[in-house]
Amino acid sequence: MTQVPITLAEATEKAKELRIQLNQYSHEYYVADKPTVEDYVYDRLYQELSDIETEYPDLITSDSPTQRVGGKILQGFEKVTHEVQMYSLNDGFSKEDIYDFDERVQKLAGKQVGYCCELKIDGLAISLKYENGKFVQGATRGDGTVGENITENLKTVKSIPLELKKPISVEVRGECYMPKQSFVNLNKEREEAGQDVFANPRNAAAGSLRQLDTSMVAKRNLSTFLYTVADFGPMTAQTQFDALNELSEIGFRTNPEKKLCQNIDEVWAYIEEYHEKRSELPYEIDGIVIKTNEFTIQDELGFTVKAPRWAIAYKFPPEEAQT
Numbered sequence: 001m002t003q004v005p006i007t008l009a010e011a012t013e014k015a016k017e018l019r020i021q022l023n024q025y026s027h028e029y030y031v032a033d034k035p036t037v038e039d040y041v042y043d044r045l046y047q048e049l050s051d052i053e054t055e056y057p058d059l060i061t062s063d064s065p066t067q068r069v070g071g072k073i074l075q076g077f078e079k080v081t082h083e084v085q086m087y088s089l090n091d092g093f094s095k096e097d098i099y100d101f102d103e104r105v106q107k108l109a110g111k112q113v114g115y116c117c118e119l120k121i122d123g124l125a126i127s128l129k130y131e132n133g134k135f136v137q138g139a140t141r142g143d144g145t146v147g148e149n150i151t152e153n154l155k156t157v158k159s160i161p162l163e164l165k166k167p168i169s170v171e172v173r174g175e176c177y178m179p180k181q182s183f184v185n186l187n188k189e190r191e192e193a194g195q196d197v198f199a200n201p202r203n204a205a206a207g208s209l210r211q212l213d214t215s216m217v218a219k220r221n222l223s224t225f226l227y228t229v230a231d232f233g234p235m236t237a238q239t240q241f242d243a244l245n246e247l248s249e250i251g252f253r254t255n256p257e258k259k260l261c262q263n264i265d266e267v268w269a270y271i272e273e274y275h276e277k278r279s280e281l282p283y284e285i286d287g288i289v290i291k292t293n294e295f296t297i298q299d300e301l302g303f304t305v306k307a308p309r310w311a312i313a314y315k316f317p318p319e320e321a322q323t
């Protein structure tokens with residue numbers, strides 16, 4: 001059926017309506033993992049918006065889903081200084097290390113404290129900055145103080161909101177990763193094309209985010225889990241567990257496997273549970289991150305030169321090579 005040409009006013013209204021609808025469907029699919037429509041419904045509306053933007057390029061907005069496909073060739077990556085350091089974590093490798101950590105925390109805090117336990121995602125640490133709800137800068141961790149500006153590449157990662165559900169200014173940190181199945185598919189493609197294959201999903205994610213052709217990044221099916229707030233802006237969470245829920249409420253993808261543990265025995269049980277479940281997860285993890293849940297305790301315990309005193313990363317033993 002030939003499209004009846006529409007006026008600029010009608011196109012403006014229709015484009016806004018389509019953007020809102022498409023961004024909602026995209027959030028359901030890529031962030032909430034709960035799609036409510038079939039792909040063909042999304043694709044038809046997307047084509048309608050793309051046709052309008054082709055007819056009226058001035059109607060293209062920074063949060064339009066058509067901006068996710070990339071198409072820019074970057075000259076390189078500028079350096080970014082993190083105003084809030086992206087810290088690293090002290091590692092633990094045994095049950096004893098974890099119980100020793102708890103003993104140190106209780107001694108410093110003067111009481112038993114609760115812990116928020118989260119899966120340690122095997123990806124690339126990223127920092128995302130938003131101003132008045134709009135995504136303005138994405139950067140790699142780098143050395144924790146200076147990273148690289150990869151904003152254009154991160155705009156193609158569908159689980160990263162281009163606009164938050166609230167017009168707030170925040171900085172958040174998390175992990176960008178490649179799902180296991182996407183890694184298998186990518187390496188199959190590369191092998192068939194006679195290219196080198198990636199050793200693991202983490203290298204594949206890192207290699208993807210270093211692409212200078214943003215349309216290549218868009219095709220790599222990268223995803224994210226956000227887990228730290230560096231600049232709270234108007235966010236009100238007073239604990240790590242609540243901060244994760246608040247991150248999700250404003251539009252970020254967070255990992256659903258988190259657990260609030262009342263003592264270190266519960267922490268150890270969680271570690272054993274996910275050491276068992278590790279192979280069933282659709283993404284790689286290399287351990288468990290344990291943090292004192294109350295931010296007041298985190299402030300009290302502070303940091304050593306290298307890492308927070310209020311957190312530890314339990315690293316799983318290397319998986320036995322499949323014989």
Ligand SMILES: NC(=O)c1cc2c(N)ncc(C(N)=O)c2s1
Nearest residue numbers: 087088089118119120121227289
């Ligand atoms: N280096 C770090 O501080 C962290 C690294 C990671 C990681 N790779 N995955 C998950 C978390 C988390 N949920 O806190 C953290 S925190």
